[in-house]
Amino acid sequence: MTFMIILGTVAGLYLIMLLFRLAAIALPLYAGIGAAFWLLDRGHGPVTAITAGLLFGAFILLAGRLLCATLPPLYRAILTIIFAVPAGFAGYQAAKGLAGLALSEGAWLEILGFAGALTAAVAAWRSLGTPQAQDPVSDAPLGAASEA
Numbered sequence: 001m002t003f004m005i006i007l008g009t010v011a012g013l014y015l016i017m018l019l020f021r022l023a024a025i026a027l028p029l030y031a032g033i034g035a036a037f038w039l040l041d042r043g044h045g046p047v048t049a050i051t052a053g054l055l056f057g058a059f060i061l062l063a064g065r066l067l068c069a070t071l072p073p074l075y076r077a078i079l080t081i082i083f084a085v086p087a088g089f090a091g092y093q094a095a096k097g098l099a100g101l102a103l104s105e106g107a108w109l110e111i112l113g114f115a116g117a118l119t120a121a122v123a124a125w126r127s128l129g130t131p132q133a134q135d136p137v138s139d140a141p142l143g144a145a146s147e148a
Helices: 002-024 026-041 046-070 073-100 107-129
Strands: none
Touching: 002 026, 002 073, 002 107, 026 046, 026 073, 026 107, 046 073, 046 107, 073 107
């Protein structure tokens, strides 16, 4: 019985971690789901809509990461804010929903919701906006093979 309690706790924590990781990529996720529903409304089949939605969401995420790696700092900040705002909204809803399972309505529920929003927004900002660390000696990305 103790093993099942430990396993259940680990599984629950893993699901919460997965929920907040998905909240950090909320914009591509929303875009992919929106594209899939748009295609379904236009009469395309479910397989086509799901495939196109997955591809469109992946395209948005990869385009954001590529643009963030090549743009100057001001535009990079604007792009990461565009990605962080939906992530913050999704994190707020996720944290408030999870906290609502244990708490009644009140200030603590809102505080935990805003903490989840901040967590998800910072995670989205860091996953998209953190430039790759540079080696100060050779000015090459760390971990890259160096020429001898």
